[in-house]
Amino acid sequence: MTMRSQHQSYTLADIADRFGCLLNGSSDILVNTVGTLENGTPNAISFLANPLYRKQLSSTRAGAVVISSDEAARCPVPTLVSENAYAAYARIADFLCPQNAPQPGVHTTAVVVEGSEIPKSCQIEANVVVGEGSHLGDGVVIGPGCLIGTNVRIGKGSRLVGHVTVLDNVVIGKRALIHPGAVLGSDGFGFALDNGRWIKVPQIGNVIIGDDVEIGANTTIDRGTIDDTIIENGVKLDNQIQIAHNVQVGEHTVIAGLTGVAGSTKIGKCCVIGGSVGIIGHLNIDDEVKINACSLITKSLKGPGTYSGGLPAEEVSRWRKQVVFFRKLAKRKSKKKTED
Amino acid sequence: MTMRSQHQSYTLADIADRFGCLLNGSSDILVNTVGTLENGTPNAISFLANPLYRKQLSSTRAGAVVISSDEAARCPVPTLVSENAYAAYARIADFLCPQNAPQPGVHTTAVVVEGSEIPKSCQIEANVVVGEGSHLGDGVVIGPGCLIGTNVRIGKGSRLVGHVTVLDNVVIGKRALIHPGAVLGSDGFGFALDNGRWIKVPQIGNVIIGDDVEIGANTTIDRGTIDDTIIENGVKLDNQIQIAHNVQVGEHTVIAGLTGVAGSTKIGKCCVIGGSVGIIGHLNIDDEVKINACSLITKSLKGPGTYSGGLPAEEVSRWRKQVVFFRKLAKRKSKKKTED
Amino acid sequence: MTMRSQHQSYTLADIADRFGCLLNGSSDILVNTVGTLENGTPNAISFLANPLYRKQLSSTRAGAVVISSDEAARCPVPTLVSENAYAAYARIADFLCPQNAPQPGVHTTAVVVEGSEIPKSCQIEANVVVGEGSHLGDGVVIGPGCLIGTNVRIGKGSRLVGHVTVLDNVVIGKRALIHPGAVLGSDGFGFALDNGRWIKVPQIGNVIIGDDVEIGANTTIDRGTIDDTIIENGVKLDNQIQIAHNVQVGEHTVIAGLTGVAGSTKIGKCCVIGGSVGIIGHLNIDDEVKINACSLITKSLKGPGTYSGGLPAEEVSRWRKQVVFFRKLAKRKSKKKTED
Structure with missing residues (x-):
């Protein structure tokens, strides 16, 4: 289950060269990790991407800062200038603190049923269960439990x-990263009402997950x-999201935590959907929609386009007055209309 | 963990007969699975229940469509006419693609503590743990982990x-179906404030789950x-629902995903509660209430009755204006009132 | 996994003495458990803390009631009077129905990697996995799975x-209580957009959990x-809460279920945050803020201060009118303003 570690040191010149940044400052400074502007040490690469943190730039002690050209002049330490500082930082961080390579092998406590196909390059950890007829690609890591x-x-x-659960027939693409407690392929929530009783509608479709x-x-x-629930290539889903049966999420869409998408809704490509959003069923969300x-x-x-809803919170007595006022006003106007 | 499979073929006449439908069309067509109107193949039974999908009827290639009498005339393929097409479809689908029967036995990796009672008809899968004094009924299936x-x-x-967790003393009725990651019997959230510190209020009640x-x-x-948290017979709970301590959910109520019910609230029978709903504590929700x-x-x-709340989302600049306007207006009116 | 049990009987005089309550009534009544006002039996201690339940006082059959001095006169059974009845009750309940002591030992199915430090006083249950270099304190209980x-x-x-997942490097303080399905140390949700593709920003900070x-x-x-996500001493988090990367939650703050806190937000001390609340990222919530x-x-x-938001639900046709009215009004006023 070990995830990332860091070891090796590199010069800033080497980093700049590998990641296509313009280096301003001493080229032979050695770095071997990353750090924030606030807490980064001289052996760490930091970055400025969110203007909220600009005020921390003047006092940073980081070895170098990945930064855009228009911010670079204010930086008191060496800079690695990039047009897309955040993406450059992400690549540098992955280089300095890489994901550990799989350690091939099947743990003695893993229960791998005959008839599954597990290449020798896979890492199957303790207490894993793999059912009949399942196929893993090269280098797949299945963590404990x-x-x-x-x-x-x-x-x-x-x-x-x-602790990930992947139920029967589910298809997952290449280079997926799935975090603990995720459940793929549980039954959709479908019942038919019959004389006051709910009859289960069998959920026999599948879940298809793309690459990356x-x-x-x-x-x-x-x-x-x-039919199937489909998550296309490059989609990123945060924690505690609920994706109902027959939903489709288009390529490169990202969704933040605690959001729920009800059945049969189709979400387009490259959407950015915030946390705790609720999307009812049978809707179409176009490509490149943002939802707050x-x-x-x-x-x-x-x-x-960007969409937002709800009434943001306020001090409770003010909020209460507003709600009361709103209801009264709507009632009065609606009466008036009826009288007209 | 294998869930459903399908094998056998049946004639439409046989299906119509078994499920009390009126068959229009060739009685000896063979079907062995189900399909959507859009993608169903000639060996599949499809259905029309949601008018949103009526437009797919004319081009369907399914072997037959379960449908209400007033929709049947437009259907280009054989129809199985039923007063409650969705319920009839649900029963036919369960017949064609049945839940696999339990495969009795206790997996060698299961840890079953002495003093528990597990009939021979039960299927206890890999890495299951069963504690002392627990009793399972006939044919119970406990999936891996x-x-x-x-x-x-x-x-x-x-x-x-x-991957289901059922903690001490919890009682579950007959024919329950519980999906991965569900946790039954975790401590309620109860603390008493004492000099700025929270003292845990021991949670010693139970969880009682009815049949079906x-x-x-x-x-x-x-x-x-x-006292106990109670989920009555026939209740259907979707994913990621939070039911707090001492809640009661009445018979045949259904609740959609991500909804939270706070402590001691009582929900009546035959309610239909949508997703991402928040219900605060100590309330009474009558029978047959619908909440969007x-x-x-x-x-x-x-x-x-049906209830709804919140301000649905709009294009963000329009939303922002509305919120600002709403606050100003409420402030002005409330001032005026104070001045009067 | 056995959690609490109860055995011994105590006189009311003994209970009053141990927990600093003033006893009104027969001192030699024996109690050995707790009960609600409604269902408590003569061998049970009950309590009145929430005025909603005052009406149950007159008919209670409990052995004694923990109660404030101003409510005590109405109680038909012996009272244990305390200035903070709820906290006194919590302590008495924990005394009568104590948490079971750890049963030291490592289950044969547990996988404990060489190089971890597990004192003999720890209880390590079935199917637990402990990775290299992990250290547990005395008396730690790690439940199954x-x-x-x-x-x-x-x-x-x-x-x-x-069924708790604690990922690499996470630090948990003393006397933590962590319920099933909790995941500590999963990757934060951070991606940099680069030519329409999301590049993962490595999540190499940690999670630090305080005491209690x-x-x-x-x-x-x-x-x-x-840097790290920090949960300070005495914080109580309910079920299905999502705490994003770099959030800080101050001492003795409590948060109810299904609430989400987005990245880098700092929540102060002694806050009380309700269920299903959404807090966006990079905010500061002061000490002693309450959010409904x-x-x-x-x-x-x-x-x-106390804060509230949203439009509480109403009967759906009234709600629909209000929303329509609100939008029209906002549109008109905003037009008018533009015309002025």
Whole structure:
């Protein structure tokens, strides 16, 4: 389950060269880690991407700062100038503190049912269960306590950190990263009312996950009722998201934590959806739609565009007056209208 | 952990006969699976229940469509006419793609503590832990990685899919279906403030689950503080629902994902509660109340009736203007009132 | 996994003496458990703390009631009078129904990697995995199915109930209580956009949990991006809370279920935050702020004070009219303003 470690030192010149940055300052300073502007030490690379943190620049002790050209002049330490400082920082951080390589092998406590296909390059950790007919790609890491059902496919280079549940037939693409507690392929929530009793509608569709998808801790993705629930390439899902049956999430869309997407809604490509958003079922969200946190989405949305909902919090006595006033006013006007 | 499979073929005449539908069309067409109107193949039974999908009827290639009498005329393929098409479809789908029967036995890696009672008809899968004094009914399936505490009761025919946690003393009725990551019997959230410190109020009540209850992935149901948290017969809970201590959910109520019910609230029978709803504590929700998605419930609700709350999302600049306008207006009116 | 049990009987005089209450009534009544006012039996201690339950006082059959001095006169059974009845009750309940002591030992199915430090006083249950270099304090209980990564520290007296995931390097203080499904140290949600693709920003910070912290079922706490996510002493987190990377939660703050706190937000000490609240990132919430359930927090909040947001639910046709009216009015006024 060990995730990242750091060892080696590199000169700033080497870093600048590898990641296409323009270096201002001493080229032979050695760095071997990353740090924030506030707490970074002289052996660390830091970055400035969010203007909120600009005020920390003047006092930073980091070895160098990855920064855009228009901010670089104010930086008291060496700079690695990049047009996209945040992306350059992300690549440098992954280089200095790399993900540990898989340690091939199957732990003695893992229960791997006959008829599954697990290449020798895979790392299968303690207490993993892999069901019949499942196929893993090269270099797949299945962390401790994961359950892999029958006939599951997991593409090469994917990592399930631990305690992940992947139920029967689910297909996961390459280079997935799935965090603990995530559940893929649980039954969708479908019942038919019959004389006051709910009859279960069998959920026999599947969950199909593309390549380069990240799925957060305790996120749940239900299998489709008949057709499949689909998460396309490059989608990033935060923690505790609920994706209902037959939802489709388009390529490179990101969704923040605690958001729920109800059944059969289609979300386009490159959307950015905030946390605690609720999207009701059977809607179409266009490509490149942004939705701010805690919004309730009750209608299909045209993109590109940004949407927001709800009444942000206020001091409670003021809030109470507003709600009361709002209701009275709406009542009065609506009466008036009726009288007209 | 294998869930459903399909094998056998049946004639439409046979299906119509078994499920009380009126067949229009060729009686000897063979079907062995189900499909959507859009993607169903000639060996599949499809259905029309949601008018949103009516437009797909004319081009369907399914073998037959379960449908209401007033929609049947437009259907280009054989129809199985039923007064309640969705319920009839649900029963036919369960017949064609049945839940796999339990495969009795206790996996060698399961840890079953002495003093628990597990009939031979039960299926106990890999890495299951069953504590002292727990009793399972006939044909219970405990999927891989489930934890069953001490003195737990689980009624016959219940299935815990995998990775389910059932803590001490919890009682589960017959034919329950519980999805991965669900936690039953965790401590309620109760603390007494004493000189600025929170003292834990011991949570020694229980969780009692009736018959025919379904509980979604990563849903949590806390034990009562002193008395019990109660989920009555036929309740269906979706994923990631939080049921706090001493809540009661009445028979045949359904609740969608990410909804939270705070402590000691009583929800009546046959309610339909949408996703991401928040219900505060110590309320009474009458029988047959419907609550739309993302509503905040701060008062007891009379039923039958439908309730909704919140401001649905809009384009962000329009939303911002509305919020500002709303606050100003409320302030002005409230000032005026004070001046009067 | 057995949690609490009760055995011994005590006289009311003994209880009053041990917990500093004033006893009114027969001193030699024996009690051995707790009960509600409604259902408590003569061998049980009950309490009155929430005025909602005052009406149950007159008919209680409990052996004694822990109560404030101004309520005591109405009580038909013996009273244990305390200035802080709820806190006194909490202590008495913990005394009568104590948490079971750890049963030292390592279960044969536990996988404890060489190089971890586990004192003999610890209880390590079935199917636990403990990674290299992890250190547990005296008397730590690790319930069944927990995953402890590498280099984790867990302070003495802490309990992980079962199915808890603690990833690499995470530090947990003394006397923590962590419920099933909680995930500590999952990656924060950080991606840099680069030509329409999301590049992962490595999450190499840590999670630091103070002493006397309780963490609810299926709650997730992400590791910091570079610096750490910090949960200070005495914090109580309910179920299904999402704490994003680099959040700080101050001492003795309590947060109810399904609440999400986005990245880098700092919450002060002694705050009380309701359920299903959404707090966006990079905010400061002052000490002693209260936030009511289902509020959306988009700005930093000054304390002490109470905040609320959203439009509580109403009967749906009334709600619909209000929303329509509100939008029209805002549009008209905003037009008027433009015309002026």
